[in-house]
Amino acid sequence: MWFRRKTSTAPPKKPAARSQAGLLDPDAQTRVERVRLPVDLLTTGMRIVKLDRPWTEVPVLFQGFTLEDNYQARTLRQYCEWVLVEGDEQVLSEALAKVAIHKKRTATPLPETRPxxxxxxxxxxxxxxxxxxxxxxxxxxxxxxxxxxxxxxxxxxxxxxxxxxxxxxxxxxxxxxxxxxxxxxxxxxxxxxxxxxxxxxxxxxxxxxxxxxxxxxxxxxxxxxxxxxxxxxxxxxxxxxxxxxxxxxxxxxxxxxxxxxxxxxxxxxxxxxxxxxxxxxxxxxxxxxxxxxxxxxxxxxxxxxxxxxxxxxxxxxxxxxxxxxxxxxxxxxxxxxxxxxxxxxGIYPPGTLVELNSGEVALIVAVHPGKKLKPRIEILMDASKKPVAPRIVDLANPAAGEKLEIAHPLPDGAFGISLKARVQQLVTGHRVFPS
The missing domain is CATH 1.10.3210.10 (Hypothetical protein af1432)
Structure with a gap:
């Protein structure tokens, strides 16, 4: 939820129309002055007029101040969830436009730059x-x-x-x-x-x-x-x-x-x-x-x-x-x-050993917040419980004709596979699982 207060420079002849986003029509002689924003969307130049907690609970010098640098913004991010700000209409409108995206931030996997x-x-x-x-x-x-x-x-x-x-x-x-x-x-x-x-x-x-x-x-x-x-x-x-x-x-x-x-x-x-x-x-x-x-x-x-x-x-x-x-x-x-x-x-955190519906054995590589039962896995054993060359499979985006699912988790060390041993193999490049 966010709040607004309008200031009219000339009395409007009729009520100002509102857009679907809830902002005042740009043709009306009004502007958005104050909005409640998540602290992660703050930018310099915004004036902080209210916190989600008493001012005395946050190590800031003044009760009401203009955000001048990233140190101030970082302090607010550490203590608060949201603040009430006022500033330029365009700046606030741009920040409000990011709120919907901000709310979806925990619906996607953490980004990766290396396998x-x-x-x-x-x-x-x-x-x-x-x-x-x-x-x-x-x-x-x-x-x-x-x-x-x-x-x-x-x-x-x-x-x-x-x-x-x-x-x-x-x-x-x-x-x-x-x-x-x-x-x-x-x-x-x-x-x-x-x-x-x-x-x-x-x-x-x-x-x-x-x-x-x-x-x-x-x-x-x-x-x-x-x-x-x-x-x-x-x-x-x-x-x-x-x-x-x-x-x-x-x-x-x-x-x-x-x-x-x-x-x-x-x-x-x-x-x-x-x-x-x-x-x-x-x-x-x-x-x-x-x-x-x-x-x-x-x-x-x-x-x-x-x-x-x-x-x-x-x-x-x-x-x-x-x-x-x-x-x-x-x-x-x-x-x-x-x-x-x-x-x-996730239901199966990274590093969890699991058995698939095919009988194959795999380690969880990464989870998908929106698809908790379909993480990315690394298959290490075939259905006969024989070691195979490690193969990465994304259960959320399987290959054509592939219908793999997790049957149940396994205790670490099952079938001779342990997370510690797999890490050692990746660090040294030597096979450490039973042949």
Whole structure:
């Protein structure tokens, strides 16, 4: 929905006609002055007159200002969903014309510039480098040593470049999990999915690095939580749960030692466990008080926590995690974001091993948001479960006479095929499956 206010330079003789788009007829002596726009459509020169939250909840200097540079626009994109703007009629009309396209941004697959097989070697290298960084920061915090969080920027930048080339490559890497390195890998996986999700939502490339930093550092405070509580196999008692909740404040304080960090990174660290129904922690914020990036990371964080193996339990299937997210939309999570996240991840996320109706075995390469049951796949075994030369098939656009469908998912390692082994094969060029 958008709003308008007309200003007449001369009294019209008859009511101004309206076009089908709802704008005033150009022949009438009126003009559109104010409209409500998604923050992703803001351009310099627009005057911001109202936010979707109190001005005091966003780090801007003035209550009402003209958008002068991209830094201001980026800040609004991090905290808000929409703003009320006023400006030149033509500029606002051009922005309004993009609203319909903006609403369809999560109905198409993430763009790719390189095939998965070509991107996997770089993704593997970047994953290893970023994991090493997280482990170094973890060790520094545990030993009470100084650490430079600005060193995270170049490694996150490489993650962003890989995701822009082919998001499925980094998603494949994120699905190769170790229950013994949960905390470090969890931060890395949340960073990867946060960047991919931010891109899927239509955020510009310049926002992806900060989004990735938010994901990478969101759980830093857990390093201050006693291990016997962090890894307790059973339910936490009230006292233990209260200590666990403090990890958001611990992280907020840790990040406060670096004045060069973008404020939104600390905000996400502190607020990624707030709920849109006001029952989250640590501050029981209302929905309108929770920043856009914090709501985004909260979904990714919960998804990865549910689907990951821990030292004391196995993760739940992706399909079950999706059901939990969907059931809690509008209560724990932002409803629109949950639905968009489900469209991005799909019924069978990239890296899932599946058996086809033909009996062939394949890995999911990429999903199609508008055709959840028809992803792009890589067939690795024939109907007799014999290895074959990898073949890419787009189930949404099959070849003439081809009627392949996914029969059911398979556990990783079924028939001797594992995602880790396939990644190794793509990185080294050596066959690693049983002959």
């Amino acid at each position: 998965l097989a070509e991107e996997i070697p770089r993704a593997s290298r970047v994953w290893g480098k970023t994991q090493t960084f997280v482990e170094q920061v973890t060790l520094a915090i545990e030993q009470g040593n100084n650490f430079n969080l600005q060193d995270a920027r170049p490694v996150i930048r490489e993650c962003v470049e890989s995701i822009k080339a082919n998001a499925s490559a980094m998603i494949w890497m994120s699905r190769i999990k170790s229950r013994d390195a949960y905390t470090a890998e969890h931060c890395l996986r949340v960073a990867i999915f946060t960047v991919a999700f931010a891109r899927f939502l239509g955020l510009p490339d310049e926002d992806l690095e900060i989004a990735g930093m938010c994901g990478l550092l969101h759980d830093l405070g857990k390093l201050k939580v006693p291990e016997e509580i962090l890894n307790k196999p059973g339910a936490l008692n009230p006292a233990e749960y209260a200590i666990m909740q403090e990890h958001t404040t611990f992280g907020y304080e840790l990040l406060g030692s670096d004045p060069k960090l973008d404020p939104i990174i600390r905000d996400v660290t502190r607020h990624h466990h707030e709920r849109v129904d006001g029952r989250g922690y640590p501050q029981q914020l209302e929905e309108w008080q929770i920043s856009r990036f914090a709501r985004l990371v909260s979904i990714v964080d919960a998804f990865d926590a549910m689907t990951s193996d821990r030292c004391y339990r196995d993760g739940i299937p992706t399909s079950d995690a999706i059901r939990v997210l969907y059931r809690n939309r509008g209560r724990q999570f932002d409803a629109d974001m949950v639905e968009a996240f489900i469209r991005m991840v």
